[in-house]
Amino acid sequence: MIEAQGLVKTFGSLRAVDGVGFTVRKGELYGLLGPNGAGKTTTMSMLAGLLAPDEGQIRFDGVDLAARPLEVKRGLGVVPQEPALYETLSARENLRFWGGLYGLSGRDLAAAVDHVLDLVGLSDRAAEPIRGYSGGMKRRLNLALGLVHRPHAVLMDEPTVGIDPQARLKILEAVKGVAAAGTTVIYTTHYLEEAEDLCDRIAIMDHGKILAEGTLEELIRRVGGRELVTVRGGFAPHALRVVVEALPGVTVTAEEPGRVVLTVDGSGRGAVEVLERVLGAGLDVQGVSVQPPSLNMLFLNLTGRELRD
Amino acid sequence: MIRLVPHLVAKDLKRKARSPLGLLIVLSFPVLFAGMIALAFGRGGDAIPKVRMLVVNEDDGLLGGALASAFSAPQASRAFETRTVGAREGHDLMESGKASALLVVPAGFTRDVLDGRAVTLRLTRNPSEGILPEIAEQTAGILVDVLEGGRRVLDEPLARLRPLLDSKDAAPSDAEITAIALVVKRALAKNGGLVFPPAITLESELFGNRNPPADTAKDSGGTTSAIFLLILPGIAVYAIFLVGDQAMRDVMTERTLGTLRRQLAGPVTVGTYVAGKAATTALLCLLSLAVLTGIGAVALREPVSVPAFVIVSLALVLAITGTSAIIYGLARTERQAATLSSLVYLVMAFVGGSFFRLESLPAFLRRIAPFTPFYWATQAYREILEKGAGPAAVLTHAAVLTAIGGTLLALGGIALHRAARRGATA
Numbered sequence: 001m002i003e004a005q006g007l008v009k010t011f012g013s014l015r016a017v018d019g020v021g022f023t024v025r026k027g028e029l030y031g032l033l034g035p036n037g038a039g040k041t042t043t044m045s046m047l048a049g050l051l052a053p054d055e056g057q058i059r060f061d062g063v064d065l066a067a068r069p070l071e072v073k074r075g076l077g078v079v080p081q082e083p084a085l086y087e088t089l090s091a092r093e094n095l096r097f098w099g100g101l102y103g104l105s106g107r108d109l110a111a112a113v114d115h116v117l118d119l120v121g122l123s124d125r126a127a128e129p130i131r132g133y134s135g136g137m138k139r140r141l142n143l144a145l146g147l148v149h150r151p152h153a154v155l156m157d158e159p160t161v162g163i164d165p166q167a168r169l170k171i172l173e174a175v176k177g178v179a180a181a182g183t184t185v186i187y188t189t190h191y192l193e194e195a196e197d198l199c200d201r202i203a204i205m206d207h208g209k210i211l212a213e214g215t216l217e218e219l220i221r222r223v224g225g226r227e228l229v230t231v232r233g234g235f236a237p238h239a240l241r242v243v244v245e246a247l248p249g250v251t252v253t254a255e256e257p258g259r260v261v262l263t264v265d266g267s268g269r270g271a272v273e274v275l276e277r278v279l280g281a282g283l284d285v286q287g288v289s290v291q292p293p294s295l296n297m298l299f300l301n302l303t304g305r306e307l308r309d
Numbered sequence: 310m311i312r313l314v315p316h317l318v319a320k321d322l323k324r325k326a327r328s329p330l331g332l333l334i335v336l337s338f339p340v341l342f343a344g345m346i347a348l349a350f351g352r353g354g355d356a357i358p359k360v361r362m363l364v365v366n367e368d369d370g371l372l373g374g375a376l377a378s379a380f381s382a383p384q385a386s387r388a389f390e391t392r393t394v395g396a397r398e399g400h401d402l403m404e405s406g407k408a409s410a411l412l413v414v415p416a417g418f419t420r421d422v423l424d425g426r427a428v429t430l431r432l433t434r435n436p437s438e439g440i441l442p443e444i445a446e447q448t449a450g451i452l453v454d455v456l457e458g459g460r461r462v463l464d465e466p467l468a469r470l471r472p473l474l475d476s477k478d479a480a481p482s483d484a485e486i487t488a489i490a491l492v493v494k495r496a497l498a499k500n501g502g503l504v505f506p507p508a509i510t511l512e513s514e515l516f517g518n519r520n521p522p523a524d525t526a527k528d529s530g531g532t533t534s535a536i537f538l539l540i541l542p543g544i545a546v547y548a549i550f551l552v553g554d555q556a557m558r559d560v561m562t563e564r565t566l567g568t569l570r571r572q573l574a575g576p577v578t579v580g581t582y583v584a585g586k587a588a589t590t591a592l593l594c595l596l597s598l599a600v601l602t603g604i605g606a607v608a609l610r611e612p613v614s615v616p617a618f619v620i621v622s623l624a625l626v627l628a629i630t631g632t633s634a635i636i637y638g639l640a641r642t643e644r645q646a647a648t649l650s651s652l653v654y655l656v657m658a659f660v661g662g663s664f665f666r667l668e669s670l671p672a673f674l675r676r677i678a679p680f681t682p683f684y685w686a687t688q689a690y691r692e693i694l695e696k697g698a699g700p701a702a703v704l705t706h707a708a709v710l711t712a713i714g715g716t717l718l719a720l721g722g723i724a725l726h727r728a729a730r731r732g733a734t735a
Contacts, residue, residue, distance in 0.1 A: 048574040070576055078574040084567030086320070088327035097320045101313065101575055129327070145571070 001026050002047070002153055002184060007056035009042050009208075016042040018208035021056070024153075024186060024201075029179040031199030032188040033295065039208035040188040041081065044157045047186065048078050060153060074102060077151035077183075081158045083142035087131040091122050091141050094130065095148050102149035116144040119174050136167025143171055153184040160194065172198060192295050204299055211302045220293045223301060228253075228291040229262045229271050234284040243281045244274055253300050263297065313577060317585030318592060321559060325593065335551045336597055339544035340604050359390040360441045360448075363399045363411040370419020372456065376430075377414060379452050388444065403433060410434050410445035422460055423471045466493040542690035543663035545601045546683055547654065550629050552597045554650045556590040557633035560725065561643040564732035573729070583725045587630050587718065594626045605694070614699045621689040621703050624710035628682035631717025638724020657681040662688070685710045 002024040009017040017039045024030040032040045045051040047058060049069045058065040060072045086094055095113040104112055117123045120140040125133070130141060143159055156175065160168045175198060179185050189195055195202050196216055203213040212219055226249075231240060237255035244250050249265030264270035271290045278285055291297065299305075325332060364377040380391040394402065402408045411433040421428040432449050434442035460467065469489045473481050481489075563569040572582060602618070636653060640646030658664055660674050661683025667675055678684040689706035692698035 050570060050574055070578070073574065074576050076574075078571060080567055080571060080574075082567050084571040086324055086566070086568060088324050089320075093323070097316070098571075098575070100316050101572070101577065103576075 001059075001061055002030075002186065003057075003059040004043075004047065005057045007043060007046055007058070008054045009039075009046060009051060010054055016208050017046070017053070019056075020205070020208070020210055022203055022210065022213060024184055026061075026184055027179070027182045029175070029185045029187060029198055029200045031195040031202040032186065032205055033190065033192070033195040033199075033202050033299075034188075034205035035190055038190075038205040040190075040205055041157055042208075043205075044155050044186070044188060047155055048076070049073055075152040077146040077149065077154035079143050079146035079154065079156040079159050081161060083138040085130055085138060085141060085145070088129055090127050090129055091117065091133075091144075092126040094141065095144060098145045099148045104149055112148050112150060116148045119147070119177060120144045121170055134167075136163045136170075139163050139167060140170060140174070143174055147178060147183075151183065153186070154178060156185060156187045158188050158190070160189070160191070192299075196295060202295070204295070204302065206299075206303050212298060216295070219295060219298050223263075223293040223297050224265075225293055226263045226265055226297065227271055227293065228297045228300065229264050229274055230289045230291075231260050231262070231274075231278060231285060232258060232288070233286040234258065239281075240278060240283060243277050243283065247273060247277060250274060254304060261300065263301065311581065311584065313581050314585045314588055317572075317577070317582070318589045321556075321585070321589040322592065324559075325556075331555055332552060332593070332597070335548050335555065336600055338551075339541060339548040339601060342540065342544050358441065360388055360410065360445050361408045362389045362391040362445055363402055363408045364391060364393045365396050365399045365411065365413045366393055367396070367416040368414045368418035369416070372419040372422050373414040376412075376418075376452060376456070380412075380448070385448070389448070403435060406435060406437055408435060409438050409441040410449075412445075412449055422456065423467050425460075425464075463493065463496055466496055541601075541605055542694060543658070543683075543687045545598075545605070546625065546686045546690065547658040547663045548601070549594050549597055549625065550632070550654050550658070550683070553590050553594050553626075553629035553633045554636070554654065556593045557586060557630075557637045558643070558646065558650075559589070560586055560637050560729065560732070561640070561646055564729075565643065569729060569732050579726050579729050582729055583634075583722055586725070587634060587722070590630045590633055591626050594629050595622070598622050598626070613693050613697065617689075617693050617698055617700045617703045620700055620707045621686065621693065621710070624707040624714065625682070625686045627714030627718065628686070628710045629714070631714040631719075631721050632682065634721025634725050635717050636721075638721050638726075638728050640728075657683045660684075661686075679709075682710055682713045685713070 004023075005021045007017050007020040008015070020039070020043055022030070032043065034040050042051065046053045046056075047065075049065055049072065052066065060076065063072050065072045086097070089097070092113060095116060096109060099109045099112050114123070117126050120143055122137065122140055122144065125137065130138060133141070139159060143156070146154055146156070159175070160171050163171075172194065175185065175187065179198075179200075187194075187198060199216070201213065201215055202219060203210045204219070205211065212222060214222075235258075237257065237260050240260045241252050241255065244262060245252065249270055251263045252260060253263050254261040262274060264274055275288055278288075362380050364380060366373050366377040368374075377391075377393055379385065380389045385391070392408075396413070399408075399411045399413075403411050413431040413433075415428070415430070418428055418430075430449065430453060432446055434446060436442075466489055469485075469492055473485065560569070563572075569582070573579060602622075632653070633650070636650045637646050640649055660670075661678050661681035662670065663683045667678060667684075667688075670678070685706045689698075689703040689710075692703055692706070696702075
């Protein structure tokens with residue numbers, strides 16, 4: 001079990017992490033979802049023991065990280081955002097080095113190396129120096145290095161950033177496999193689909209704070225069954241606001257020239273009625289999209305902006 | 310967690326072995342540099358060609374023959390390849406560029422010398438050759454001086470000999486020989502103080518009173534080897550510092566790769582990490598020293614004090630590790646570190662006498678030289694290689710190097726510790 005309580009980290013005048021706290025149960029896959037700059041990586045650095053929090057406490061299976069860092073780190077795997085590898089060595093040599101660092105040797109080490117190579121699908125290229133690997137292969141090896149010593153808990157910091165869909169799929173499968181094997185995983189991402197697809201529980205972070213936490217269902221329930229309606233066209237946002245504000249159950253969530261985002265009660269004719277009103281008002285509408293309740297909508301409701309912004 | 314240090318060192322050595330180019334370039338630098346200088350300025354074996362000397366002896370007398378054969382004397386034959394030729398052949402050989410110089414001894418040379426008449430020897434030099442015709446000219450000049458000196462000392466005996474040269478008699482009488490012998494004896498006795506032995510002598514020796522052994526001087530490659538060894542210690546010390554620099558630079562490389570951060574997120578403490586880098590640096594320096602020592606030993610072909618060499622080398626490795634640790638501990642970026650190290654090593658090598666002999670440096674630089682580890686290391690190796698010094702003679706050098714190295718390593722360790730921590734959180 002991983003417990004983080006009241007974590008605070010300040011860089012100069014920037015409060016990068018501001019009172020973050022959560023508990024991750026054993027074998028759970030816990031997602032930290034938020035845009036770039038939300039404080040996810042700083043939180044992960046503190047969990048990995050690389051940054052000391054200004055305030056707060058972190059415990060792994062009841063052991064205080066600050067008090068006994070090496071004891072905690074021996075059972076912890078870390079998958080950094082950017083691949084951290086020795087390019088002149090082969091995948092197998094990299095894995096043997098990192099496995100040996102955690103005390104594995106002999107047959108145990110060989111078996112562990114073979115296992116993770118198989119897990120990330122690199123067995124057939126294991127003997128090659130990795131400087132010849134593609135970006136996706138390096139990311140897969142990066143994941144394998146964090147798992148080779150069979151850790152109790154793994155911290156994965158956006159392991160799929162900037163890779164092709166095929167490699168991404170391979171990594172996501174591997175992460176699911178690790179979690180299914182009972183390893184506790186904390187996974188940061190700014191991809192909604194990944195969080196929705198992978199995580200048992202999700203914490204939505206922004207500006208160094210956790211804004212909401214729960215299972216996907218719990219979080220969507222917080223949206224209240226509302227739909228997200230985005231209207232695009234050559235109109236002034238104010239003009240559209242005047243038209244739709246009178247409708248019951250409609251809230252303007254975001255607006256900018258040529259684009260207004262509304263949340264609408266999805267139980268009745270909400271979205272249809274909005275569309276009728278807008279078209280009836282003679283506004284220059286060029287496109288309308290309606291999305292069912294989602295994490296993105298929750299994020300929009302919580303922060304006033306979309307996760308992709 | 311000190312047990313992890315060998316694991317970290319093994320990994321770093323393996324990485325170095327996979328990408329050895331930088332190290333090989335640094336190591337080849339002192340060997341190539343010293344080797345080229347030695348070949349350019351040494352005069353051993355076939356490295357420097359002999360002066361191809363042609364002598365046209367048109368004189369039928371004693372002195373012409375003596376002059377011509379002087380270039381073929383045993384000592385001269387080490388530098389000269391002399392041929393006596395006719396005037397035509399000599400001209401042709403010079404024209405085809407197959408000789409360095411042509412000396413013409415004119416007809417009647419002996420007679421003119423004995424008569425005290427002005428006489429001219431003509432030396433023609435090959436303009437397409439550099440220093441070799443100059444050597445021929447200088448040597449011929451010396452021979453002329455010797456002849457002129459001899460003529461003046463033996464003026465009276467030569468005057469008595471002169472009529473005999475023109476005499477049609479088969480042999481001079483006993484009385485004439487006795488008279489000439491007495492005159493020669495008196496002339497030699499009169500000038501003996503100057504001639505036997507010379508009043509002024511020149512004795513050449515190497516700095517520090519260590520004359521090269523006789524067999525080394527006879528060795529055709531002796532001078533080349535001596536020059537190689539004269540230059541090698543200083544340049545080698547500089548090169549080993551560069552090896553240390555390359556090894557310690559890995560602190561920055563690992564920061565960029567993200568592997569520093571990853572290790573510190575694992576069971577590696579900052580102290581273990583720094584110890585690993587210091588150990589790798591020291592080990593690579595020792596290996597490089599062993600390689601350069603092997604090359605030096607081949608060039609030297611003469612035993613040196615192994616204990617003295619080992620003591621100095623270990624102290625030097627400590628000094629290098631300490632110096633590189635403090636540079637990479639203080640630098641914030643890889644570029645900053647590269648600039649700082651280049652500057653520090655170049656200045657210290659120059660001031661410390663690694664590039665030039667201390668005697669050739671200005672006095673104020675000589676005064677600050679002992680503050681650099683380069684000075685102590687270079688001087689110690691020169692003591693060992695040139696004077697055959699033993700451990701006792703280089704103990705001070707090694708002690709100072711150890712003190713410098715220990716201090717720098719302690720300070721550098723702290724600085725590196727901070728730098729590694731900074732790098733992990735960057």
